[in-house]
Amino acid sequence: MSNTSNADNTHNVTVDQAVFTSVRSPMGEGYRIIAASPGVRIDEKSEMTRRAPSHGSLCSEAEDAAGLLAYPLASGRFAVAFCCHAGKEHTNRGGHRVYSHFALLSAEDYACFGFEATRVVLALRDAVGEQLVLKQLPTLSQLTLSVCRAKPIRPEATMLDATAPIASAVFSNKVTMAVGDGDTLASLEVLLAWLPAATRRKLAVSAGVKFSPSRQLLVSFLLRDNGEGQRALRGQPVNCIDCAKAATAPRTASPYDTWFEFAKSCMQRNRSQDLAWITAALVDAAPPDRLTRIAAIYADLESVGNADESALNRMSSKWLAFEAKLAPESSLLDDLRQCIADRSAQLKQQAKSKLAASSV
Numbered sequence: 001m002s003n004t005s006n007a008d009n010t011h012n013v014t015v016d017q018a019v020f021t022s023v024r025s026p027m028g029e030g031y032r033i034i035a036a037s038p039g040v041r042i043d044e045k046s047e048m049t050r051r052a053p054s055h056g057s058l059c060s061e062a063e064d065a066a067g068l069l070a071y072p073l074a075s076g077r078f079a080v081a082f083c084c085h086a087g088k089e090h091t092n093r094g095g096h097r098v099y100s101h102f103a104l105l106s107a108e109d110y111a112c113f114g115f116e117a118t119r120v121v122l123a124l125r126d127a128v129g130e131q132l133v134l135k136q137l138p139t140l141s142q143l144t145l146s147v148c149r150a151k152p153i154r155p156e157a158t159m160l161d162a163t164a165p166i167a168s169a170v171f172s173n174k175v176t177m178a179v180g181d182g183d184t185l186a187s188l189e190v191l192l193a194w195l196p197a198a199t200r201r202k203l204a205v206s207a208g209v210k211f212s213p214s215r216q217l218l219v220s221f222l223l224r225d226n227g228e229g230q231r232a233l234r235g236q237p238v239n240c241i242d243c244a245k246a247a248t249a250p251r252t253a254s255p256y257d258t259w260f261e262f263a264k265s266c267m268q269r270n271r272s273q274d275l276a277w278i279t280a281a282l283v284d285a286a287p288p289d290r291l292t293r294i295a296a297i298y299a300d301l302e303s304v305g306n307a308d309e310s311a312l313n314r315m316s317s318k319w320l321a322f323e324a325k326l327a328p329e330s331s332l333l334d335d336l337r338q339c340i341a342d343r344s345a346q347l348k349q350q351a352k353s354k355l356a357a358s359s360v
Contacts, residue, residue, distance in 0.1 A: 010148050013112055016040050016104040017143040019133045020052040021086060022097055031055070031098075035137035040104060044075050051215045052100045053083055059184065059208050059223035063096065067208030068185055070117030071217065072201075078105045080120040083209055086132050101128055103143060107201070112147045114280050115200035118189045119150060153272040155190045160267060162187070162243035164260040165251055166219060167194050169239050170203065171288075176219050177211050177233070180243030184208040184221040187243065191219070193275060194263040196282030196291070211238070255288035262295035274298070281328035290329075297332045304339045312344055 018036035022029065031054040033045050051071065058065045067083035079102050086099035103124050105113075113119040123145040133140070155163075162178065169176040170191070180187060184207035192200055207221040211233070233240070242249070254260070266275040278294060300315050307315065320337060324330040 010146050011112070012144050012146055013105070013109045014142050014144050015106075015109055017140055018045065018048060018102045018104065019100070019140070020048060020081075020102065021099040021134070022055070022089070023135055034135070035133050035140045037140045037142050039142065041075060044073055044077065044079070044104065047073055047075075048079055048081075048102060051079075052081065052102075053098050053209050053212075055089060055098060056095055057098055057210050057212070058083060058085065058096075059210055059225065061095065065096075065208065066185070067206065068117060068121050068188065069100065069206050069209060069215070069217075070120070071204035071215075073104070076107070078107070078110045079103075080105065080110075080117050080124065082121045082124050082128075086134060099132055099134075101133075103145065110201065111197075111283075114150060114276070115197050115203075116150070116189075116192045117203075117205065118185060118192060119147075120145070121185075123147065150273075150276050152270065153189060153193055153267060154270065155186065155267060156182070158182070158244060158247070159187055159190050160264050162241065162246035163190050163194055164254075164257075164264070165241050165246055165249075166191055167260060167263075168251075168254040168256060169241070170195060170199065170219060171254070171256055173218070174239045175217070175237065176239040176241060178219060178221045178241045178243055179224055180221070181224050182243070184223060187221050188219075190267070193267070193272060193279065194260070196279050196286035198283055198286055200279075201283075256291060258295050259288065259291035262291075262298065278328045278332075281331075284326055294329060294332065297329065297336055301332065301336050301339060304336065304343050307343055309344075309347055312340055312347070315340055 016037040016039040018033050018040050020031065020033050022031045023034055033049060036045065052069065053067065058067050063085055065085050069081040069083060071079055073079050081100045081102040083098065083100045085096035087097055089095050089097045101124065103120060105120065127143050127145055159182065162180065166176060166178050178187065188205060188207040195203070203219070204217045205219045206215065206217050208223065209220065211220045211222060263275055266272055297319065300319070304315065319333060322333065324333050
């Protein structure tokens with residue numbers, strides 16, 4: 001891997017790439033990896049071939065349909081693919097040819113993107129441009145991806161309502177189909193924003209790609225299909241969430257509920273950048289009690305500026321003796337302790353000024 005930096009809070013990572021689609025060639029027809037950079041291993045090609053979408057596997061039949069795949073490979077690297085239609089199918093099956101362009105990232109490379117597959121796909125699309133690889137090639141060069149700062153997320157209310165049950169399923173390791181009518185990539189983006197980096201790192205997920213057990217994904221974001229997909233899964237251990245009904249559907253209480261409310265509040269109040277900073281720092285285990293504590297520290301940080309002496313005393317007794325060795329708790333507590341001291345000094349000065357004024 002090579003890294004370069006510039007003044008725009010952007011740096012580059014160089015990764016291997018591979019293309020999976022169907023073309024005519026001397027080897028025959030059919031879906032396969034038609035081009036790859038030299039660093040892509042045979043076992044990685046085999047695994048991507050088993051898990052990549054082929055004919056009719058995108059949720060939409062629209063010409064401009066798009067999808068995403070992301071999962072850890074057995075090799076230790078991470079496969080992230082942008083999937084789309086690439087013209088008409090050249091066989092007699094009809095419909096569109098499905099095209100998947102993969103980037104293969106090391107753990108270090110993936111961490112540069114915060115383990116957020118949606119950010120990798122944006123960089124991948126920018127690097128590849130409009131020119132698709134539609135012929136068998138002996139080799140591809142490596143690909144340079146630009147890593148930019150994550151942008152603020154402002155999702156719709158329906159998407160926020162659906163994210164809590166999906167995130168709860170992720171924490172419970174339940175294979176889940178999330179079915180909706182909106183932008184599947186945007187829905188995935190919100191889910192990733194709610195999850196700690198340690199959880200995002202190992203997540204196998206898709207958006208806009210039809211569910212298949214062979215893809216071995218934990219979460220699949222699908223477009224509604226009049227129930228065909230759900231009916232095909234009867235009897236299989238797959239959790240199905242209707243995103244449009246999530247707000248009113250009964251939901252079992254989760255030990256992560258306080259965290260979900262915190263994440264939702266951050267996005268509702270345009271504080272997604274704060275949430276992004278916190279989740280990016282959560283590279284270690286993030287059990288529910290830790291996430292609940294982080295939400296509580298953040299809440300006190302937001303309220304300390306208007307706290308009275310009694311509230312300050314409660315905060316002090318709760319946090320000043322608490323020892324935090326890991327980020328983000330350590331940074332948040334340092335900020336909170338300083339804010340408590342500043343607010344206490346402010347209150348004392350106000351009291352002093354009031355006393356002086358009353359004695360005149």
